Each structure stands twice: as structure tokens, then as C-alpha cells.
Amino acid sequence: MANAGSTPESLPPPPLPPAFLEFLSENGLDPMMYSMADTIPRYIRLKPGMEREIPEIESELKCHLNKVSWLPDFYAIPPEVQIAGSKAYQQGKIYGIDAASGAAILALDVKPGDHVLDLCAAPGAKLCMLADMLGSTGSLTGVDVAKHRLAACRTMLQKYSIGNCCRLFVADGTSFSILPVNSSAGSTGLNDNGSIFSEWTSKRSWKDRQKSKKAKTVDGSPHLTSTSEPELIYYGKHSGLVGLRKCDVLRPSADDEALTSGYDKVLVDAECTHDGSIKHIQKFEFWGWKTLDRRVLDAERTDSLLHLQLCLLTNGFKLLKTGGLLVYSTCSLTVAQNEDVVQQFLCKHSSAELQKIDSADNWPCRSGRIFKTLRFDPATSQTSGLFVAKFTKLQT
Numbered sequence: 001m002a003n004a005g006s007t008p009e010s011l012p013p014p015p016l017p018p019a020f021l022e023f024l025s026e027n028g029l030d031p032m033m034y035s036m037a038d039t040i041p042r043y044i045r046l047k048p049g050m051e052r053e054i055p056e057i058e059s060e061l062k063c064h065l066n067k068v069s070w071l072p073d074f075y076a077i078p079p080e081v082q083i084a085g086s087k088a089y090q091q092g093k094i095y096g097i098d099a100a101s102g103a104a105i106l107a108l109d110v111k112p113g114d115h116v117l118d119l120c121a122a123p124g125a126k127l128c129m130l131a132d133m134l135g136s137t138g139s140l141t142g143v144d145v146a147k148h149r150l151a152a153c154r155t156m157l158q159k160y161s162i163g164n165c166c167r168l169f170v171a172d173g174t175s176f177s178i179l180p181v182n183s184s185a186g187s188t189g190l191n192d193n194g195s196i197f198s199e200w201t202s203k204r205s206w207k208d209r210q211k212s213k214k215a216k217t218v219d220g221s222p223h224l225t226s227t228s229e230p231e232l233i234y235y236g237k238h239s240g241l242v243g244l245r246k247c248d249v250l251r252p253s254a255d256d257e258a259l260t261s262g263y264d265k266v267l268v269d270a271e272c273t274h275d276g277s278i279k280h281i282q283k284f285e286f287w288g289w290k291t292l293d294r295r296v297l298d299a300e301r302t303d304s305l306l307h308l309q310l311c312l313l314t315n316g317f318k319l320l321k322t323g324g325l326l327v328y329s330t331c332s333l334t335v336a337q338n339e340d341v342v343q344q345f346l347c348k349h350s351s352a353e354l355q356k357i358d359s360a361d362n363w364p365c366r367s368g369r370i371f372k373t374l375r376f377d378p379a380t381s382q383t384s385g386l387f388v389a390k391f392t393k394l395q396t
């Protein structure tokens, strides 16, 4: 694994609140990494096949697109360059995604025709890359517990015209149990009272509107209880759903059914404290450090996060086919949310085996505390912080 950069010893320490400094010290993390915001590039992914457009994109963004040598289709641009207002972004030629995130997707080894599950999909940078890689083959299922965030994924998929094979479910990833569409299920062609999927429309039926009204809490925000049913908020033309009976598609899977009919690839990019994302932590300067106390440092919250991460990984693995691949990633750099979760998971699942990520030999990351796991660390990788572990499911 290559070493891509050096620590900026000359930079002043960042103005971080004492509670966060204590959190970092307890987890053996160096606060100096937060002074690197201005030196770590922004990354964009160029839609494959758009290389000819690079000179035009460079002139529009008024910067050079530096090809990332270790990651196909990725380019580094200066961190201050904004892409959202550009034509290239609006036309879906480029989108922002950190290089470490791109590496996590590459680790999944997605092949044409794969059925892929993204269990914590929003806001959707990795989902877009997966959709782009699958093209018009296989299927992509995105799940997230936050409806408004998943709705933003739907907008992106539609904007970039890459959602044809996708479906999006608002659901709890710890209990989600819908398997990929069985291609042999066939179409009945009859629509008896809306029980058959017809082509996707953003107009919702009266029945659906009543359903989501019920799902709202008194304060008006969507609320998902552990017993809520998954809510399908989008499916593409070629997602395989059109013409199928809703009861067949939305049926929870039976025990062990996933071993043969589960997903080929599963991404569990779990909710975490986001401490490896310098940009995310920087936002608390505006949101207020009290919000950081509540969202990141609160002991009860961190305990429940660890539980959530293990449950997401466990359920993602349950939905994986025998011989399939699962990537677990977080943008936290703490051992508790990464290696400890991996260790606990491996202890309970004898059919899970950690896999070496072969392409990582050229990546600017280092090994995690467990052999075969990887850590992207802003100081050395010049990317956002990310932990990545790859598993396969063995025949039992």
C-alpha cells in the first residue's frame, strides 16, 4: 500500500472543543488531522466514457482534473472548487465522491448481472457509483431508515439517469428481509386493484398516501418503528418489478432462503460517529459544538451505535448469498466501531471469512488492527477517513 502524503506539522491546531479532544484522545486519534481540510483534495468521479469532455470540464471548473492513479475514473480537484453549480454536474457527467468511498465500492468486485444491496444508502454517493457500475444489468436495492435522505438518492438516480435497475426502500436495515427479484417469477400481466407493479410514477395512490400519513409522528416527522413495513419509494423500469405481484416482491424472506436466492454483493456503510470525515466535523463549527456533543460524544448514543453497527452487519450478511461478498465500512476511525465490530461479528458467524482486498496493494491506505482490514487515514491517504473490511459467506 502506497503512502500518499505527510502530516502538516506547520499548521496550527484546529479549534476543537475539549469534549471532542477527549474523545479523540480516548480513541488514540490525532486532532491535527482536522487542520488538513485545506490540503486534502476534493474528488470527483467522471462518468465512464466521458474522458473526451475533460478539457471542457476543466475550463468550466477553472481547475485541472488530476487523475487519481490508483482509482479508475476518479479525479482530484482543489478542495475549494464547488461543482454543484456546474453544467458538468447538472448534466450528470461528474459527481462528488471521496476516493476512499470509491475504493470501498471497488472492493465489492461488482460484476455485470450482480444483485447488489446497499443497506445504508443515503445520501447516495456510493449508491450512484454502484448504479453506474451495474449499468443496465442485474439489480441494485438501496435501503435507508431516513425517508428524506433516501428521497434525495432517488432524485440523484433520476437526475443522472442511472436508476433503471434500482429500487429504494425506506426500511430498518437491521431487519430488512426482502430478497432480489427472482427473475423466474414471471409476469401475470393482470392488474387486480393495484396489486401488480405497473411502471413507476411519482404520483401516489390514495392508499399509499394514507399509509405514509399514518407513519408520521405527532410532530410531523417521519418515524420508522421496528415493526414498520419497508416502504418502496422508487423502482426503475428494469428493476424487474414491473408486472410482478406486490405480495411476491415485498414478501419477507424465509430463514436460509438468502443462501441460494440472496444478494451477490452487499454494502454495509454503517451509521457512525463520522469522526474520520474532516468535512463532516468541520460542519459543527456552524451547527454548534453542542450538536457534536449530542450526536457524536454522548455515551448512550455511542453505545447504541455500536449495537446498531453489529446488527446492520449481521443482517447484511444474512441477506448475502453463499459465495457472495460483503463490504463493511464506516467513516469513523475508532477501533470500537470498526475492528471491534468485525471481531464480535466473526466470533458469532462461522460462515463469515475476511477477504484480502487485492486491488488495495496500490491504494494509499494501511492495514487495520485485524489482518486484511484497511484504514484510509486523511494524514497519509489524502482522502477522507474510512475503515473497510470485506467478507465472503462460506458454504456450511
Ligand SMILES: C[S@@+](CC[C@H](N)C(=O)[O-])C[C@H]1O[C@@H](n2cnc3c(N)ncnc32)[C@H](O)[C@@H]1O
Binding pocket: 101, 119, 120, 121, 122, 123, 124, 125, 126, 127, 143, 144, 145, 146, 149, 171, 172, 173, 174, 269, 270, 271, 272, 308, 331
Ligand atoms: C454513513 S451514512 C451512509 C452513506 C452512504 N452510503 C453514502 O455513500 O452516501 C449512514 C446512513 O445510515 C442510515 N441509517 C441509520 N440507521 C439505519 C438503519 N437502522 N437502517 C438503515 N439505515 C440506517 C442513516 O440514515 C444514514 O443515511
